Amino acid sequence: PTSAGKTRIAELAIVHTLIKNPGVKCVYVAPYRALVSELEQSFFNLLNDLGYCVSSITGTYKSDDFEELLFREADLLVTTPEKLDLLLRSQPEFLDRVHLFVLDEAHIVHDQQRGIKFELLLTRLKRKLRHARFIVLSAVVPQETLEDFAAWFNASSRDDILISEWRPSIQRYAKFEWAGQIGVIRY
Numbered sequence: 001p002t003s004a005g006k007t008r009i010a011e012l013a014i015v016h017t018l019i020k021n022p023g024v025k026c027v028y029v030a031p032y033r034a035l036v037s038e039l040e041q042s043f044f045n046l047l048n049d050l051g052y053c054v055s056s057i058t059g060t061y062k063s064d065d066f067e068e069l070l071f072r073e074a075d076l077l078v079t080t081p082e083k084l085d086l087l088l089r090s091q092p093e094f095l096d097r098v099h100l101f102v103l104d105e106a107h108i109v110h111d112q113q114r115g116i117k118f119e120l121l122l123t124r125l126k127r128k129l130r131h132a133r134f135i136v137l138s139a140v141v142p143q144e145t146l147e148d149f150a151a152w153f154n155a156s157s158r159d160d161i162l163i164s165e166w167r168p169s170i171q172r173y174a175k176f177e178w179a180g181q182i183g184v185i186r187y
Helices: 006-020 033-050 065-073 081-090 106-110 115-128 143-152
Strands: 025-029 054-057 076-079 098-103 133-136 175-179 182-186
Touching (some): 006 025, 006 098, 033 076, 081 115, 115 133
Parallel strands (some): 025 098
16 A cells, blocks of 8 residues: 555665665666656655665657666666666666666556566566566555466565555545535544
């Protein structure tokens, strides 16, 4: 759920990777441009103070010189799956320095329009970058799908899947009813 700490887990993994392995890069993949922009600002606020460069690239399968400069200079690149696919095809040597991929909203693998492209991208990344670590984040993946992801990433479903039932707030169900001119909420 929102505010459950998925981004905080990613932040910790990114900082750990950058500090432990100087000169490596991390890539954070988010499915929507608005989310990429929001995350870039959030990561910038954290990582800039630590001396790391954060950049983002979004859009479809086109690139320009400025974008190439951005991703070459970045310690953390926040991008969409489409731009990561372009990067993998056009600048595969960039990815040789990537040690961590964070895949946010990974349930898009089931999306009718983008899911198969996302799955193929992940397969190509796994084959090319066997040394890289992958962190798959989602608030809405069922247990069976988690186990499929673990098998796909050669991970242990017992040791490598983290599940939490914790919620940042109390969940309540309510029903709104009109009572004449007044609305009443019944919990």
